[in-house]
Amino acid sequence: MMEPARNGVDERELFSSGPVVVFKWKNAPGWPVEYASRNVEDVFGYSAEDFLAGKVRYAERIHPDDLERVAGEVAAASASSADEFTHKPYRVRRADGETIWLYDHTHILRDPVSGEPTHYHGYVIDITARVQAEETNRSLREQLLRTQKLESLGLLAGGLAHDFNNILMGILGHANVARHALEKQEAPDPTLLEACEQIEALSRQAGDFCKQLLAYSGQGRLERRPLDLGELVRETAAMLGVALPKAARLELELADSVPPVEGDRVQLQQVLMNLVTNAAEALRRGKGTVRIAVDRVELSLADTEGLVLGSAGLEPGPAVRLCVEDDGVGMNAETRARLFDPFFSTKFTGRGLGLAAVLGIVRSHGGGLRVDSRPGAGTRFSLYFPPAGATPAPVAVPRPPELRADGGRVLVVDDEPVVRRVARSMLEILGFEVLEAVDGEEALGFLAGACDDLRLVVLDATMPGLSGLEVLERLRERCPELPVVLNSGFNEAGFEVLAGCEGPVHFLQKPYTLEELSAVLDELLGPAPSASAEEE
Template sequence: MDNPNSFLALPKLEVLIDRTPLIVTPDTSIVDAIALMSQTQGSSCVLIVREANLIGIFTERDALKAVASQIDLRMAIAQVMTSSLITQVLEREQTIFTVLSTLQQHKISHLPILNETGNLIGLVTPTRLLQAIAIADVPEATIQECSAELSHLNAQIKQEIKKHRQTESEIADFIENAVVPLHWVAEDSTIIWANQAELDLLGYTKEEYIGQPIAKFHVDSEILSDILQRLATHQPVKGYEARLRCKDGSIRHALIDSNTFWKDGKFIHTRCFTRDISERKQAEESLRESEQKFRAIFDGTFQFIGLLTTEGIVIEANLTALNSIGAKRSEIIGRPFWETPWWTHSPQLQEQLKKGIIRAAAGELVRFEAEHFLVDGTSIFVDFSLKPVFDEAGKVVMLIPEGRDISERQAALRERKQAEIVFKKTLKSLEFQKSALDRAAIVAITDRYGVITYVNEQFCQISQYSKEELLGKTHRIINSGYHPLEFFQNLWTTIASGQVWQGEIKNRAKDGSFYWVATTIVPFLDDRGIPFQYLAIRFDISNLKQAEQKIGEQAALLDVSSDGIMVRDLENRIQFWNKGAEKIYGWRATEAIGKNVTTLLYRETLPEVEEALKTVRDRGEWQGELHKVTKTGKQVIVESRWTLVRDEANNPKAILIVDTDITEKQLLEKQFLRAQRLESLGTLASGIAHDMNNILTPILAITQLLPLKMPHLDDRTQRLLEMLGENAKRGSDLVKQILFFARGADGQRILIQVGHILAEVASVARQTFPKSINLVLNFPTSNLWMVAADATQLHQVLMNLVINARDAMPDGGTLNIAAENVIVDENYAQLHIDARVGAYVVVTISDTGIGISPENLERIFEPFFTTKELGQGTGLGLSTVLGIVKSHQGFINVYSEVNRGTCFKIYLPARESIDRLQSAENLERFTGKGELILVVDDEVSVREITKASLETYNYRAMTASDGAEAIALYEQHQSEIAVVLLDLMMPSLDSATIINVLQKINSQVKIIAMSGLVSNGEVAKASSKGVCEFLAKPFTIQELLQALLRIKSKLD
């Protein structure tokens, strides 16, 4: 073309420039750039601009190369862009053909146009040039002139368009099937498109995913909200971490890259690129846990440890090291190791450390000992080392400083050196001692296996073996076979652990004779504390053992005696205590020997004891009665005989005491004396009654005669006579009461049913007694045996007792009235002086009142004795009761405890036919089959009689005098004991505690409770604790056997 002016009709180049090309920043990802081109009609490239300066171009051809090379499409576009740009600066004289020439010359399809300052104006492409030529008003001749060039250029452009369309198709297919998850989100936050990788990541189909709100798939709504807000303000999102919800409910961690696509100022959609980082998160969590474990081990070790650079700069230090100098990690990190407080106290150590770091940096393990000062001012010795750490190429990359506290080891070494000095000094002393020991003791040395390596002459003499026969052997050569295997196992366990063993051993000499030795075995320990040999030192104690055997035989003979035999030294310490003493006082020999006899057997120092001591020292012997206490605190009366024991020089050495328990004998004597006293009082009362009747008879007669002789007496005189007559009658009634006490005055005796009289008494009590008194009745009205009695007198007895019970409960309480049929057997009859074998009806009247003190209980039946206030009682009530009951051949038992109440039991003989019938009852059906019964009672007489009764009827029995002994016996024999017979009123341990402990030992334990003073409430309380049966004292053997039979029947 020779005439360029022929193209003046063509449009200006400025008009053909695309001034809104696709522009991205250098950090835009490749996949975002490809997506941008695919979503923009007619766009085949993007320009990369930084701060308005064009730095590169990314074309469809570049995109195809990136896909084909399988590079990570998440990398920044600046890494793959075409940076050798062909650009054109806009000038006035330039024409379309100038640009076409540039495109053809460089064989490019995109030409960025810049202004004079180098800033981007826009983009020119062949397609846009051809469109401009096609619509321009250019003469045909002009077109023909450049047809050759245009034809060639047109063909080239068509080829480029074809390639462009093909590239667009390939890019679209790539995006759809890309391995990178992608999705587009509309302005209303719904998903409008997603590729297969996105669907596979979350497990949804296109139908389930596209069209859904994006929030449905985000776990953290606040993160999604933040992403959407940033995109709305044209801010791109890079690497935003989110948690996505999969179809199966699982959660995946992802990084979100997102930007918005706008066209002509209008929001089109948001493009989102999802990177699955679930595995990375899991790896990060594992790494975090590993770091925690490393830090726990690193900081938790007792050793000092850290990390240094090869130049000796501190990288890390553990807490143990930091705490030792009271420093923080920030104060140490980055400093030269030798300038830290661990080393600054010693310039010499600092120099040694510097040299050590140089050697370690060269690959050498460095180790030396150093003294360091702690934050509290104390010092320790440390075994210090520097260990080099090598990389794969064998180069030292860091150093590990490590310190181990060896202060104890250093101290031990110093002590050992000191000990060696002491050992050398004492060695000579030991040689002298050995010589002396060889002369006095039996000595042997063995190795760690027990093989004899040395014996002295004393060993040979007593064993009758020569040294040659003993050396190289073990001590089995003198084993007598007397001791069990466990004895020697214990011996070896003790000495093998480095401890000294002491004991007595029976050995056998060569001739078969036996001898006893007191043995001490001392182990010798090596540096590790392990025995390497044993020294055995023995002394012959054969004579002593023979003496002990003789004493034991003599003690066995003493134990046969039922008397309590003891020996006390002159300082009151018990030296000997036989079985008889154990039975009387409850203390076992092991508990009594060595104790002070005064504190053990007396509540206080008695004048009688002091007198006995003085007498036995002066005369050599003493005999008399003493009151002592048992282990349970019960008082016993003993006939005591004391003999002074002298030594070989005839000096007083000890006192031999023989005690005979006469408590039961004294009790019977007391009952007898009391009966005699009451009989004497009865005789006196009879005489008084006789004289009083003689005095009252004329007085009463005169009061009746005077009104007849003197009919005109005034009213006042008549009232005086009436008053005199009434008092005479009262005196007469008093005389009758005295006679009731004295001889149980005669009355009409008929067969009566006691239950009916009890019902009448109960009715009166219920109507007249305060409401605060609860009346409890327990008697049949028809099944009780008949008794021959005066109904009026019996009514008087019962009313007297219930009124006394009422008066004993001023604040209210419970009054129990009961009756039952009882057979009194020989065993029970022995316990009461007035009891006879036979049938009885027993009436029980008990209260929960103030009770009667022991000193008053002995006097309640004496006439005129009363504890009531003046005018409230004559003191004849109970004496009259006793007289009436005795006149009916009955007897009374009384039980009382202060503040707990009183129980009266009136025994009335049943009629003779019933007596014979019941006495003849065959008790064989109650006979036992050898069952073992544990009898627990603090009363010796009750224990022994009950035991004898049980054994009579083919039961076995063992006894316990207190709760502690009962528990010990039951624990030892629980498999044999069938039933426990337990007194509810026990000293020391109360019955409730005993029952609880027995039930803990055996929850199925069978218990029969017994007591002489029990209310219904106490019976219920005992039953609630697991008591099977209850017996009211005194009980007959038949009642006991029946209770045992009922328990056996329940078990069967």
């Protein structure tokens, strides 16, 4: 530490410019300044005369959030036997209102008799640039860690979705086959029939959830088409009701003549489910009302600027609004500010991804989102989507599967026994004779010199060892025109190679039903007369 000259000025004149400002403060309330180097104005925006005349007190320039800590550090050092100390960096406000960060090293001048501090003599350095650089580096490190975490979660989600889809293939497939058998009876048991239908419906919902996991992992594919949001709400109402407590009510207010939006049905259903689940958790003791409304509105420029995180792609003008509102506990400003942060949740059992996923889906659809809430007054999520130009296409209803008179032998290749059993049952219902292979090597053994004996191959794309795509490539060398149904728990988006594949091939994602398999076979093999028609 530089020793002050006798008059306390000479050596400090060295600091007449640059970032280092020398001060001498009196140990009195507000720390009156008795000396300040001439360059103080460059750092603080106030002249040395402003400080010396008492127009500006040093303590008044310290940021209010840091003042108590700085004063505590001064008091602690003064009460000790220390001759000097260094503050933790703190903020001060310049004359122009800008906030800067300072490094402060101070020497304590004590009364030679009592030992009590009389003055503080030290220097401060503007370290704002360094603090900002450290904050930028910290933010980049956090962003990198968050990205790595999301990538890891994405890989995990994709793997779970694939494995879960294989399980769902067994559940949905067996229920589907059982329902088909019941419907063939003259007087099917209505209780069993309804049970099968419910198992199928719930399996499809679980399958939709797997599609969300695949989309989250980057292995899913958006299927955008014109959608009627009101109709989507009606179709999803039963599933939404399951998310509500028994004492809660679900109200729908769906306006007429609302234009369609361009969207992915599964993702928008997931948005509805996430918002209704969030609303249900906000109800007081599980009692209250959740309202879903769909209407057409006109957005002004101010409306679009007031949306969460801006309104990328959403212009002022006509929009389709989807509202999910509850009369629950509401949220304070702090909660609203973090509402869409990944992994943030106010619920002990919450996953913290639901609303972050909602925001991501809305923005990917070119829409915007607004949240209105206050404690005790409930919450309203308003989602805005640009209207689509086309009319929603009717949902295709597959024709009932029938026994095919042309039949033939089919090879089913899958490493999952439950998938092979379900596929066998479905194909036998359709009139085929079924052979099974547990992996790619066994499948190629069947195919050696036997292409003419096979009508079709149902091939799993992601088997261990020799993958389905490798089997398909070798199969094409031996049987170039043999039809192949390639299936997987992953989405077709991961199999772009099929676009350039020679020979008849069709992708079918697991889990699938007898009706869906029958429709694919009609495309690959051509519509065939049913066995009943042949008998006539």
